[in-house]
Amino acid sequence: MRKFTKRDAKEFNKIRAFFQWFVTTCIYGLYYKVMYRLEVQGRENVPRDRKFIVAANHLSAADPFLTIYAIRRPVAYMAKSDLFESNFVMTLFLDWLGAFAVNRDKLDVSTIKTALAVKNSSWVLGLFPQGTRVLNGKLEDISRGFAALARTTKTDILPIAIIGADKKTKLPFKGKVVLKIGKVIPVSDDINGMVKQWCEAISNLTGFEYVKESV
Numbered sequence: 001m002r003k004f005t006k007r008d009a010k011e012f013n014k015i016r017a018f019f020q021w022f023v024t025t026c027i028y029g030l031y032y033k034v035m036y037r038l039e040v041q042g043r044e045n046v047p048r049d050r051k052f053i054v055a056a057n058h059l060s061a062a063d064p065f066l067t068i069y070a071i072r073r074p075v076a077y078m079a080k081s082d083l084f085e086s087n088f089v090m091t092l093f094l095d096w097l098g099a100f101a102v103n104r105d106k107l108d109v110s111t112i113k114t115a116l117a118v119k120n121s122s123w124v125l126g127l128f129p130q131g132t133r134v135l136n137g138k139l140e141d142i143s144r145g146f147a148a149l150a151r152t153t154k155t156d157i158l159p160i161a162i163i164g165a166d167k168k169t170k171l172p173f174k175g176k177v178v179l180k181i182g183k184v185i186p187v188s189d190d191i192n193g194m195v196k197q198w199c200e201a202i203s204n205l206t207g208f209e210y211v212k213e214s215v
Helices: 014-036 063-071 088-097 109-119 145-153 191-206
Strands: 039-041 052-056 075-080 100-102 124-127 156-163 178-181
Touching: 014 063, 014 088, 052 063, 052 145, 063 075, 063 124, 063 156, 063 178, 075 109, 100 109, 109 124, 109 145, 124 145, 145 156, 145 191, 156 191
Parallel strands: 039 178, 052 124, 052 156, 075 100, 075 124
Antiparallel strands: 156 178
16 A cells, blocks of 8 residues: 655646645635634735745644645645555545655655655645644644755745634634734744744744743
């Protein structure tokens, strides 16, 4: 069975981009508009003339779909390898979404190769620096892997703040989810500096506490 740890640029094609658009816009976008009054702020900050890495805080399983809806670009998201091994339907769904499997404990060569493949396509790369969903309102224990990947691929970072996605509602128009797209963080050789800039950007956009000692 294929592990989906390495994907070629040709796999990030128009067919998968259309499937991703349909899922994120016609299903998730519509649902969150009706149930959560979904609002996107800062779309003018999305670069149109260069590649970037989408880096958002993580509150819910819907976050990848919401960020794709927000920036209106096809995004190849990193997903933990366990998701590709759960069942056939999930594997097929992730495959058609253009996701790829990663080891969350270390930055593998296959991850770097796939990131470079994404850069050579019309897609952009997406990930969550927190690694997993964090609901305590704090930005701490942030993995430096996303900044290292940005430096390796010479790609800027686009911070996106997700607010309210962890709050559930069963009634239309009762919830509120807001996505705030921040200013691009230019790529540099200073990995710690990029991590700090991302934490500060997300903290300013969400109001979450940035625990500086963790970076």
